[in-house]
Amino acid sequence: MNKTEKKNTPVVEARFSPASLLRKIIGSVSKAHKTYGLEWWIMIAGIVIVLFMLYMAFFPQTIAPFSALDQDTGPQLSAPDKTHIFGTDNLKRDVFSRVVFGSRTILGVAFSAALLSSIIGIPLGLFSGYFGGALDRILSLIMDSIYSFPGLILAIAFAAMLGPGVINITLAVSVIYIPTYFRLVRGQVLTLKEELYVEAAHSIGAPNIIILIKYIFPNVIATVVVVFSLNIADAIMTEAALSYIGLGLPAGIPDWGMDIAIGKSFLPSGVWWMITFPGLAIILLALGFTMLGEGLAEILNPRLLEK
Amino acid sequence: MDKPILDVRNLSIDYPISIGTVEAVRDVSFTLEKGEALGLVGESGCGKSTLGLAFLQLLRAPGRIIDGQILYHGNDIVTMKNDALMKMRGRNIAMVFQNPLTSLDPLYSIEDQFYETMKQHEPKITKAEAAEKAGKVLEDLSIDKKRLYEYPHQLSGGMRQRIMIGLGLILNPDLLIADEPTTSLDVIVEAGFIDLLAKLRREYNLSIILISHNLGLVAEMVDRIAVMYGGKIMELGTAEDIFGKPLHPYTEGLIGCVPNIKLDQKSLVSMPGSPPDLVNPPKGCRFSPRCPKCMDICREKEPELKTKEKGRQVSCWLYNK
């Protein structure tokens, strides 16, 4: 009896444990560009962008010439020049410095929101898919309802109720992505449940919880990693949208979406720099995570994104 | 004797891929006379399907013809311009593929696909004329005319295969290339199909190239057989000769693999080894690693396809000294 388990365990782990995942990624560096061509380079570009943005978020003071809140850096509303490469805003703040410091906020919120949704969505999907029954049907119905509704509109409703604040906006963003993880994981569990090695584990009397953690969950990880990266890109867009319509953060925290909203009122007088640069930063950041996610998808599981 | 309808000379086809170049077809030459049926046989991956697509210049990227000529009534298809190719496809040379279930566009009715094909070659044809012609062809293939107005998913596999042939014959081509036409049909439908093809060959005065791994099917249908291995022709001769007294060890092996109830075989013979890696083909004769009669020279030098007797060619050192 033990033989079956022993025989199965290494196979599963060799293919899907986090360590082997890492090895797979690192191993692919040496030869992947041959096999995957363009996709591989897209992923590398994504990694470079993400790393650059992370550096900006952790060490903004090494890049930004001014502080984000410094209100006397030069003339008011001046176009980009040598001292202020992105210009200054209506409060004489340096737009470049605000973009640099703003990366902190958006990355922090998007990452925590994606983490929170996955922490709630993955276990729910695992249990719901594995045990089935009435609970599964009710959960699926709830999740499908939320999923099919425009996420941003729901997030707007939640964010408006909760009021401004970093934690509140994180909550509002995370709620709408729970169904993404739930549906993904549940769908995979439904197929994995039928796999031979899961049945084998059943037959030797392994308890459900062990089967879930040891045999099913590791197989879901690869997909979750991909979706997590794509989800961060989505969460970035949602966070920026919420703060653009004024539902995000209290004044005082530099934030790209909010800066665009402030710049909007100066647009008719031709002030383009207050809007353009924070917007480009959002695009670059979202693009970075999208490219990373799609590259990973190609390398870990080429079929994943076809659906 | 008339000029041959198809004269293939020293044809070579490559598939450049990331890890090297697949030498899919090498130095293939043969001729096909008017009204003749030729079988191209060999294991899967031997280049026979690639060869079939090359006759219509339909190689899938990145495949390309690197050398040789395909003379159809004396005109070289290899150097033909796109416009000329388009006119030739369907009208002069028709092709029937191995999977009838997926070879018809599911979103258009049978009538529409007939009309489209005819319209392409006779721009003035009306829908009614096209339908009448198509109806006649369908009746030749013993399919009810009404089926014209149905969609592919409403028809059985055998019916769809006959419709594919109908689409091929509607423009009266004189050469039909059939690539594994019966693979996805069941045995009874296959038997009917063979009779049908024999009948059509007489009525339409067709020349046929039948590509198949199924020796039984080929034996029933064709006049001559070309045996391919590793992208090259190993042996070429009449069907009787090939089956009656095979010369090449590979041909012997192939025939040995066909189950035969009459011979009361104790076990099914299978050929040892697997088809060659065409990116790095074996040195010397491509069959040498699997050949039971392999000699020293076979591993050193490639034999050439030489005429052994009238209408009989073989590429083997056993006969080439």
Add this chain to the structure above:
Amino acid sequence: MKGLLRYAITRILLTIPMIFILLTVVFLVLRVMPGDPVSAMLGAHAPERVIEEKKEELGLNKPIIIQYFEYLGQLARFDLGESMVLKQKVTDPIKEKLPATIELTLWGMFFTLAIGVPLGAYAANKRRTGRDFGIRLYGNVAYCIPVYWMGLMMQLVFGVWLKWLPIAGRTSPRIMSSLFSNTGFYLIDTLLAGNLRAFGDVAVHLLLPSLTLGIVLSGVFVRLTRANMLDVLKSDFILAARARGVSEKLVVYKHGLKNAFIPILTMLGLQFAILLAGAVLTETTFSWPGMGRLLMERIYLRDYPTVQGVIVVFAIMVSVISLLVDLLYAAVDPRVKY
């Protein structure tokens, strides 16, 4: 036809649980969160007694569970109730704003498809060339552009710098509002009235916002069309059509694109939710008097019934679109029968 009708009815009935669940979520969140319509209306410093009276009047003093079931009962009679803040039925502002949102969304969808599908198909046909790479890059970047930012950039270029197009509202102030009483769809109303100048004015106002939506959302469809086209172009019937001498143009665009369009249709149903969300942001950016702006206003006023009403209408729109997509499916694909 009978089967079709039955299918449509089943589909509509299936949306009821979805609306019910969304409403429950929104209802609970609205009530559990701090703030209520009375304080939003009267201000935080109003006397306790006045606030209590007002709450009593609006039924806000009852236990949440009672309020919830009362609301559901109301809804079952197809009644969205009355606003808690303004003296109007919930349906009044919705009737006024919904056509604006639908007009914007439909034109947005039009531009999305008109840009995305041909570009994707073209890229698939020219795969591995510079043009293909350029189109793919466009697809990926467009997907990551915030729709409001795109809108602002369009305003900057076409409104502020070039001064070609208006940047806010549905019409110029000079256009008589009496023109629009018929359907609320301004393009149709002005045509019905035979007023071509007003029609032009409306069209010009509609152009930037819907083009903005179209450009941003086309990214997804470029990628989707390209991927599906590549798959379809590999299929046997494409090769078979080529072998019959069918011209390259017909092979790629008649057979290839139509077959690739089926999964695109599915995506269209899913993308509609994103399109609606984009419309809300676009409305804010272009001062477009639609459902999105209504929702935002009423959330701040804690006007519970109107907020719930707007959510219900959004949910119905999503369902209607997915039903329409299914019907289109049957029209395109002979294999689908209901």
